[in-house]
Amino acid sequence: MTIAGSILFCFAIGYYLDKWLHTKGLFITIFILLGIAGGGYTAYRQIMDVTREEGKGKGTARGNPDGE
Secondary structure, eight states: OHHHHHHHHHHHHHHHHHHHHTOSSHHHHHHHHHHHHHHHHHHHHHHHHHHHHHHHHHHHTTTOTTOO
């Protein structure tokens, strides 16, 4: 949902800029690429946060904060 939302949001911005400035697909292309990059980066950060939290939880499950 994060990636799709970013792409759709950027598509809408590009579409309305193209319509307003009478360009043919220039801003749609630019903003879709920005949406893909931004959505991918946000999804990557979310995945890394989840894996960090899981790594912390494994060590404390037995009561040993070092994970040994």
